[in-house]
Amino acid sequence: AQSVTQLDSQVPVFEEAPVELRCNYSSSVSVYLFWYVQYPNQGLQLLLKYLSGSTLVKGINGFEAEFNKSQTSFHLRKPSVHISDTAEYFCAVSGMRGSQGNLIFGKGTKLSVKP
Amino acid sequence: DTAVSQTPKYLVTQMGNDKSIKCEQNLGHDTMYWYKQDSKKFLKIMFSYNNKELIINETVPNRFSPKSPDKAHLNLHINSLELGDSAVYFCASSPPGWGGAKNIQYFGAGTRLSVL
Numbered sequence: 001a002q003s004v005t006q007l008d009s010q011v012p013v014f015e016e017a018p019v020e021l022r023c024n025y026s027s028s029v030s031v032y033l034f035w036y037v038q039y040p041n042q043g044l045q046l047l048l049k050y051l052s053g054s055t056l057v058k059g060i061n062g063f064e065a066e067f068n069k070s071q072t073s074f075h076l077r078k079p080s081v082h083i084s085d086t087a088e089y090f091c092a093v094s095g096m097r098g099s100q101g102n103l104i105f106g107k108g109t110k111l112s113v114k115p
Numbered sequence: 116d117t118a119v120s121q122t123p124k125y126l127v128t129q130m131g132n133d134k135s136i137k138c139e140q141n142l143g144h145d146t147m148y149w150y151k152q153d154s155k156k157f158l159k160i161m162f163s164y165n166n167k168e169l170i171i172n173e174t175v176p177n178r179f180s181p182k183s184p185d186k187a188h189l190n191l192h193i194n195s196l197e198l199g200d201s202a203v204y205f206c207a208s209s210p211p212g213w214g215g216a217k218n219i220q221y222f223g224a225g226t227r228l229s230v231l
Contacts, residue, residue: 032215036222038156043119043205043222051215088156094218102148102171103220105158 002027002093006106014114015083021076021109023091033074034092034103035065044090050074061085086113118142121206121223128196129231136191136226138206145211146170147189148220149181152203164189193228201230 007022025031032051036044048059055067065076074091091106119140128134140147148171149161162181163171169181178194193200207220 032218034219043224044158044207045222046219049215049219090158096215102160102163103218108156108158110156 002029002031002095002104004091004093004104004106006089006091006109008109009107010110010112012112012114013081016080018079019077019081019085019111021089021091021111023074023076023106025072025074025091025093027072027093027095029095031093031095033065033067034094035059035063035074035076036090036092036105037061038088038090038108040087047076047089081111081113083113083115085111087111119206119208119221119223121204121226123226124224125227125229127229127231130196130198132196133192133194134196134228135193136204136206136228138189138191138223140187140206140208140221142208142210142221144208144221145186146209146217147183147186148207148209149189149191150205150207152205152225154202158205162189162191196228196230198230201228203227 003026005024013019034049035047037047038044048057050057050067058064063078088108090108092103122137146165148163152158161175164183167183180192183189203225205225206223209220
């Protein structure tokens with residue numbers, strides 16, 4: 001079974017500052033990793049994913065994340081945030097095979113960008 | 116053109132009523148899901164269907180019954196609604212095939228259910 005821990009429930013940051021949202025996972029099998037974003041009163045939108053290959057993955061809206069297998073982490077970063085990045089961010093993990101392929105979500109990190 | 120669409124967007128009802136939420140996807144996906152998001156934003160999977168067949172049935176009260184008439188639709192019927200059922204319910208779908216792309220899920224906008 002897999003589990004996901006998002007270490008910060010809320011992250012306030014000023015506009016144009018860099019941000020890192022932390023995510024650690026636990027799994028006995030190899031995994032795929034995802035970040036989803038949920039804007040207020042909307043559904044979840046895929047931000048980026050790690051399936052294989054380069055451990056540094058780039059997503060939409062200038063976000064990127066790095067898969068670190070030894071530290072079982074998949075932290076999300078953006079060098080300069082905008083007001084429009086204010087949203088809830090969810091890290092998710094899935095195993096690679098069969099019923100392990102379902103998404104397990106972390107509890108979310110609320111990013112608040114202030115002017 | 117919405118890829119995964121849910122209706123209704125808002126649902127306000129009294130305790131004890133029966134209600135349904137509909138979900139349709141036009142992405143050609145073969146797997147569909149229902150999630151419940153509670154007031155603390157925690158997302159938990161409820162059901163998963165692959166080609167109209169139930170794959171996952173998490174510990175959900177049997178008052179919740181999913182129905183998949185075809186691959187593009189997965190509806191959720193809830194009997195005898197309780198206060199604790201108030202939440203946002205999300206439908207999602209994922210594509211056929213193998214490998215990581217299979218695990219990417221596409222979400223609807225959600226249905227906010229309020230039980231009074």
